[in-house]
Amino acid sequence: MADIDLYTWATPNGWKASATLEELALPYNLKPIDINAGIQKDPSYIAINPNGRIPAIVDHSAGGFAIFESGAIMIYLAEKTGKLLPTDAKGRSRVIQWLMFQMGGLGPMQGQANVFYRYFPEKIPAAIERYQKETRRLYEVLNTQLKDSEYLAGDFSIADIANWSWTRIHNWAGVSIDELPHLQRWLDQLEARPALIRGAAIPDPTDYNKPAKTDEEKVSGIQSILTK
Known part of the structure; x- marks a missing residue:
């Protein structure tokens, strides 16, 4: 065991x-x-x-x-x-900053985008627009950071894993990553890592990173997306 x-x-x-x-x-x-x-x-x-x-x-x-x-x-x-997190003070801080960016920003905002876009009992356009716009803004922050950096905080780290876990399901929140080439490059790069794909199939594979085709699919399973 x-x-x-x-x-x-x-x-x-x-x-x-x-x-x-x-x-x-x-x-x-x-x-x-x-x-x-x-x-x-x-x-x-x-x-x-x-x-x-x-x-x-x-x-x-x-x-x-x-x-x-x-x-x-x-x-x-x-x-x-002793991996995926530098031990020097500055390197460690950089990784934790981008981890906190996901914890305090991307996760909560994209989670609310999921709520109002996917399964809230009534459609509230202002709420949908608010959270989708904020999620897109956070994607733009990532895109800017990745313009001159292969990964978010130097070498591949837990910061990349955290932000990837949410960004990969941008379609589920109805948020496009068009015209964000650096984010797209990074996302494609991480999606090619076998360990990450194995992790994203635990405990079972999902299709959250694919666009929903019907209203029924938009509702199915969304509560799990919102839960830590």
């Missing part, structure tokens, strides 16, 4: 944990948490993640140490292995 238990579901925040584990080649025991069935609110899981969301991990090599919040999991795993 592997030392790490991964509690997760097929969402961008879930992919952040699974893709990091795959990139680091860390073995793990997959513990699917079907958020559509409300398992994340079970007391046994709340004991691991007090916030009742996914993902979470338990590191048995550290005495059964539990970590929740996707960004915190990524930092823990990077520090555990």
